[in-house]
Amino acid sequence: MRRVAVIGVGCSKFGVRNDVNVAELAFEAFKPSIEDAGISPADIEFVAVGSVGAGAWYEELLPAVVFAEYCGLTGAGLVRCEAACASGSAAFATAYWAVASGQADVATALGVEKMREIDTPTVMEWIGRAGHYLWEFHNFGMTFPAYYALYATAHMAKFGTTEEDLALVAVKNHKYASMNPIAHLQNRISVDDVLSSSIVAAPLKLYDCCPVSDGAASIILASEEKVKELKIDTPIWVAGVGYASGTANISKRLDYLGLEASVLASQKAYKMAKVTPEQLDVAVVHDCFTIAEIMAYEDIGLCKKGEGAKLIREGQTEIGGKIPVNVDGGLKAKGHPIGATGCSMIYELTKQLREEVAEKGRQASMKNYIALAHNVGGTGHYCYVIILRR
Amino acid sequence: MATMPHIKSREIKVVQDIPISKTLPFWEGIKQGKILATKCKKCGKLYFPPVADCSKCFSSNMEWIELSREATIETFTHVVVRPRSFQQEKPYTVAIGKLQEGLRVLAWLTGFKLSEIKVGMKAKLVAKITHEGEPTYEFTRPE
Ligand SMILES: [Zn+2]
16 A cells, blocks of 8 residues: 555535535635645546535435536546545545555545535434434434434433533634634634523533534545655645444444444554554544534543543643644534535644644644544444544 | 525425335234344344344344333433424433343333433333324333
C-alpha cells in the first residue's frame, strides 16, 4: 500500500440551504477543494460520494452521477457509499483505498446531504427506520434521539453521568460553532438553556440533539508521487484508517454504556498509525447527541470508561485542555448533514493541522501534529476512525 | 418547507409487503398470547427477534421456543417527538428488557408512571394486538 495525503479540502456553509439544489451544494464544496489542491477535475481518476438520503429527503435516487456531471467529473470512476451518518468517512476510506492500492493517483471523497427539502416528522420517520425496521420501528416507533436516549439512561444509571454533564457538551460545542462562520447554529447557549429546552426523547432534550442540516464537504487525496509532482507544500498524511460495525438490532449490543464499533475502529486506527490517544493534538468525535460525545471520549481512549463526564466537567476537551474536541462546533452545532459529516471532519482537521484556522480562539495548539476523526453511522451500526498527521 | 423559490417534486406513496412466511409461527403465536423465539437445533443458539437461519453455524434447522415473561429493564426512553407515522400516538415509553433466557427484547413499556420507571426494575412481557389490529408485544407491570 502507498502513502496517501490529503491535498485539498472544501466545505459548504452548513444549515438550511433552500437556496441551492443538491448538485449546486456539492459544487460549493468541490470547487474550493480543487483550488486548494491546485488541480483540475481532469486530474481526478476516482470519486467516492457519501450520501444517505437519495430518494428520501432529497429527490435524486442516483446522486453521484448528478454531482459528477455538475462538477465536471464525468468519466472518473464513481461510486456512492452508504454507511449511515458515517457515509462521508466511508467515502473517504474508499477514496483512500483507491489511491493506496495504486488504482488511482488522485481521488476525491465528496460528502453531500440535503435534509431540509422535506418536513421534520418525515425526516424523523426515515431516520427512525435506520435500525432494524421490523423489530424496532414498525410497532415501537424508535427515533434516532430515542436510540441515543437508551444509551444516555444506561450511562447515567451506571456512572452517575448527569443531565448537566450532557448539557456541558452542548454549551462547549455551541461556543466553538459561534466562532465558525460555516456552522449551522451560531448562538451561544447556557446549561440552563439546555436543561429547560423541550424533551425530545427523555432524558435527551432539544439542545442535546444536533440540528437537521444541509451541507457538503470535499476532500482531495493523492499518492506520495503525486504530492511531489504537484509540489504540495503541506500534505496531510493519512496515518490510520480504522473501521468496524455493530448489530442492526440494538437489543443485541453488549451493553448501553458505549459503542463497541467505536472501540474496535479506534483500536485499528491507532494500531495502523502507531500512535496513542495521548499523542493527539485535536480530535473531532461523533456528537449527534450530547451523550454520544461523552461515550466517544471513553470509547476512543481519551479517558477511562465511565470518566467521560469528568473530562467535560473539567474543561479538558476545550482549547487549552488536555485534548480539544469538536472545536468546529461538532455535529451538535456545526450541523450534521449525514453524508457530508465525515468529509467535513477531515476538512476541519486538515485546517487544524495546517494551522490555518482563521477564526480567533478556534485553532488548537499543535505539538505532535496528529489529529483524529471519529464518525459513527446509525447508533453504533458503523464506525470509521481516521488519523491524520502533518 | 422551502422559503426560497422552488418546484414541488412529484408525489410518491410507498408501502412495502414485508415477507413473514419464514417467521409465521411468531406472528400467529401473538394471537394466542405467546411470544416465541427460535433456537438452532444444530448449535443451540437462541434468537430473538426470531430468525429462519442461524448466523452462528449457518444451519436453517430451527425450532420454536416460548419465551419467559419476566424481564429486567436495562434501559428506557420516553419518546415525545414522534415520527410521521406515529403522529396520532401519544408520547410513548420504549424499554429494553433482559429475559431469564439471557435474551433482550426492545418494546413499549406501559402501565407505569414515567417517574416510577427505573433501570433494574422488573416488568412482564406480554403479547398484544394493537388498536390497528397488528400483532405486537409490550412490557407491562407484573401482577
Ligand atoms: Zn446454529
